[in-house]
Amino acid sequence: MQSVLVTGSAGFIGFHLSKLLLQHGYRVVGLDALNDYYDVTLKETRHDMLAGxxxxxxxxxxxGKVEAPDLVMNLFREHEFDFVVHLAAQAGVRYSIDNPRSYLESNLNGTFEILEAARAYPPKHMLLASTSSAFGxxxxxPYKETQRADHQLSFYAATKKATENMAHSYAHLFDLPVTMFRFFTVYGPWGRPxxxxxxxxxxxxxxxxxxxxNHGDMKRDFTYVEDLVEAIRLLMDAIPVRPMDxxxxxxxxxxxxxxHRVVNIGNNDSVHLTAFIEAIERATGIKAEKNMMPMQAGDVPATWADASLLNDLTGYQPKTSVEDGVAEFVKWYRGFYRPNAAGVDASKN
Incomplete structure (x- = not known):
C-alpha cells in the first residue's frame, strides 16, 4: 500500500483529495492545523468523515502547523512517504492585504519545512499547490504555464510564486521530482465559507x-473540486524527469x-461572474439582490486556464459545467446547514 502525506487535509481541497486517495487504496497521513481562519467545526467534520x-x-x-519545527521531518522519518501533496497554506487574496505575516509563516516557512524533510527522506514525487494568481x-x-509570471498583485500570490521558485531550487540541487499545480477558482460541496x-x-x-x-465585470475559470482532485491523483504518476540534454x-x-514542472488545473473555460450568479439563482430558486462594488485591491478581472498540458500528461480534462457544479454545492449547503423555510439560515457557524 502506497503512502501519501496530504497537508491541509481538513481543508476544502485536502478533504476531497484524501477521500479520493482512500477510495483508490492509498494510505493517507493528513496534516492540518485546524486554524480558525474559518469555522473549525467544518474542518473537524471533514476529518471525521475521512476516518469514518x-x-x-x-x-x-x-x-499541527506545517511550519512547526521538526513536525514534518518526524512524519517523513516515521512514514517514508511515497508521495507528498502539499496543500496547507494560508489562503485568500483579500485576507493577505491585512494579515501578510500569516502568509509568510504558513506559505513560505511551511513549504521550507516540507522541502527540507523531502531532502532528508525523498519521496517518489512531491506535488505542491500554487495558484492562478501567480500569473498576476x-x-x-488563456494562461499557459510557459508564460512569464513576474508581476503578482497580492502578497498571497507572491508567496505562492515564491514557493514555486523554492521548490525548483530543491529539485535542481537534490534531484527531487516536483510538480507545482496552479489552481483556478475551485468550488463545490464542502467549500470554504x-x-x-x-x-x-x-x-x-x-x-x-x-x-x-468590479460591478460584475469579472470572469473566472471555475473548476469543480472533484475534477481538480482527480487531476491531482493522475498527476501523481506523471513524475517529472530532469532532461539530460x-x-x-x-x-x-x-x-x-x-x-520540476508547473501544471494548470482548470476547466479550460472562462465564465462571466453574472452567469455564475445566475446559476446560483437557478439552483436556489431565488433572485439575488446585488450590491455593485468596485474592484478590490489585489484582484484581477479575469482568469482562464490553458489545460492542454494537463491533458497531455494525464489524458484528463476537467469537464463539470458551472450549472451542474453550482447545483451540487447548493444541494450540499442546504443539507449541511439546513436553512429554514423562512429563508433564515440555521447555520452551524
Whole structure:
C-alpha cells in the first residue's frame, strides 16, 4: 500500500483529495492545523468523515502547523512517504492585504519545512499547490504555464510564486521530482465559507444582498473540486524527469535543469461572474439582490486556464459545467446547514 502525506487535509481541497486517495487504496497521513481562519467545526467534520468512510482505517490525522519545527521531518522519518501533496497554506487574496505575516509563516516557512524533510527522506514525487494568481498582471488569455509570471498583485500570490521558485531550487540541487499545480477558482460541496459561491449562496438563502465586485465585470475559470482532485491523483504518476540534454518539448513547462514542472488545473473555460450568479439563482430558486462594488485591491478581472498540458500528461480534462457544479454545492449547503423555510439560515457557524 502506497503512502501519501496530504497537508491541509481538513481543508476544502485536502478533504476531497484524501477521500479520493482512500477510495483508490492509498494510505493517507493528513496534516492540518485546524486554524480558525474559518469555522473549525467544518474542518473537524471533514476529518471525521475521512476516518469514518470505507478504508477510513487507512487515514491517520495529525493536528499541527506545517511550519512547526521538526513536525514534518518526524512524519517523513516515521512514514517514508511515497508521495507528498502539499496543500496547507494560508489562503485568500483579500485576507493577505491585512494579515501578510500569516502568509509568510504558513506559505513560505511551511513549504521550507516540507522541502527540507523531502531532502532528508525523498519521496517518489512531491506535488505542491500554487495558484492562478501567480500569473498576476498577465493579460494574455488563456494562461499557459510557459508564460512569464513576474508581476503578482497580492502578497498571497507572491508567496505562492515564491514557493514555486523554492521548490525548483530543491529539485535542481537534490534531484527531487516536483510538480507545482496552479489552481483556478475551485468550488463545490464542502467549500470554504470565505469564497464567493459559499457567501453568495448563504446570503441569497437568508434574503440578504450579495457584494458583486468590479460591478460584475469579472470572469473566472471555475473548476469543480472533484475534477481538480482527480487531476491531482493522475498527476501523481506523471513524475517529472530532469532532461539530460536540457531540451524541453514544446509546450511543456518542465525545467531544462531540474525535475520540476508547473501544471494548470482548470476547466479550460472562462465564465462571466453574472452567469455564475445566475446559476446560483437557478439552483436556489431565488433572485439575488446585488450590491455593485468596485474592484478590490489585489484582484484581477479575469482568469482562464490553458489545460492542454494537463491533458497531455494525464489524458484528463476537467469537464463539470458551472450549472451542474453550482447545483451540487447548493444541494450540499442546504443539507449541511439546513436553512429554514423562512429563508433564515440555521447555520452551524
Amino acid at each position: 468512510q470505507p478504508n477510513g482505517e487507512n487515514f491517520t490525522p495529525v493536528i 498582471a498577465n493579460t494574455e488569455m 470565505d469564497m464567493a459561491l459559499f457567501k453568495f449562496t448563504k446570503a441569497i438563502l437568508e434574503g440578504n444582498p450579495i457584494d458583486v465586485y 536540457g531540451q524541453v518539448p514544446e509546450g511543456d513547462s518542465l525545467s531544462p535543469v531540474a525535475p
